[in-house]
Amino acid sequence: MVKSYYQSTYKTREFLRPRLAKHPKLYDFTISLDRMYCNLTGFAHVLPDFYLIGAQKCGTSALYDYLVQHPCIHPCSTKEPRFFDKYYNRGLNWYKSCFPLIFYKQIETKLFHRKFLTGEATERYFEHPHVPQRIKQVTPKSKFILLLRNPIDRAYSHYNMRYGSKKEELSFEDAINCEKERTNCEFERMLKDENYYSKDYFHHSYLDRGIYVTKLKRWMNVFPKEQFLILQSEEFFKDPNLIYNQVLKFLNLHKWQLHEYKKIGAGSYKRLEIESRLRHKLVEFFKPYNEDLSKFLGIKFDWDK
Numbered sequence: 001m002v003k004s005y006y007q008s009t010y011k012t013r014e015f016l017r018p019r020l021a022k023h024p025k026l027y028d029f030t031i032s033l034d035r036m037y038c039n040l041t042g043f044a045h046v047l048p049d050f051y052l053i054g055a056q057k058c059g060t061s062a063l064y065d066y067l068v069q070h071p072c073i074h075p076c077s078t079k080e081p082r083f084f085d086k087y088y089n090r091g092l093n094w095y096k097s098c099f100p101l102i103f104y105k106q107i108e109t110k111l112f113h114r115k116f117l118t119g120e121a122t123e124r125y126f127e128h129p130h131v132p133q134r135i136k137q138v139t140p141k142s143k144f145i146l147l148l149r150n151p152i153d154r155a156y157s158h159y160n161m162r163y164g165s166k167k168e169e170l171s172f173e174d175a176i177n178c179e180k181e182r183t184n185c186e187f188e189r190m191l192k193d194e195n196y197y198s199k200d201y202f203h204h205s206y207l208d209r210g211i212y213v214t215k216l217k218r219w220m221n222v223f224p225k226e227q228f229l230i231l232q233s234e235e236f237f238k239d240p241n242l243i244y245n246q247v248l249k250f251l252n253l254h255k256w257q258l259h260e261y262k263k264i265g266a267g268s269y270k271r272l273e274i275e276s277r278l279r280h281k282l283v284e285f286f287k288p289y290n291e292d293l294s295k296f297l298g299i300k301f302d303w304d305k
Contacts, residue, residue: 042093050119050143054126057157058147058233062264064121076120085128132222149233150303151210213293
């Protein structure tokens, strides 16, 4: 009962949000009511047990969808609440209201004697400089799941998504050549000002967002390594059931077999092919960062091939 209720709430919000957005006045009124509800009832909701923190275009949407199908994992009202990066000023009660009620957790754990976990998946958390410390203040014992993909493929998928949705006009090569100019110290500005959020950084940092080691070191300066599960996207795409159950084990949950591992988050846009000349150039660019990442984690990544 509890599981089905929150699954239906999650699906209803996902269905209604883009449709309401087409009617600004109705959308604003609905948002106002929702904020009022959140402020009044947030105290009665649980906080997340785990975070799927990224990286972008690495399979986070698919993995989160698979996870919330487990009978002991209950979804956030939206997969990507973006509280700790973009909406931190909305307050903790707004964030807590995105998760199940404490009452429902007690029903599951006390009455039915089942484990009860909930979590969310905001891929921009991985790069945002203030997220680790913010989460530390709220859920210091939480667990973190991170999918990492060949940074060249990640960058090109990121580009294809924006180009396919007509939000990027430049060629891929021109876009990466102009990356520093377009982002123009935007990350440093976020670092200095906790209240500043840079869309330009997240939209145009095709290469920088694939330099995983610098972000991961920042996170592990705040949380110990044992609170992280680092996964390779290529292995997840190849055998989703294997990786899915690896995540369940990390969360101390029993194995679960889904009937189907649907492709999620792939996008309907036309995918362009990267030129071999440009790919070779990017292999050389990312090589030292990938080597540093391998040494830091003690994991071999065969991305340079």
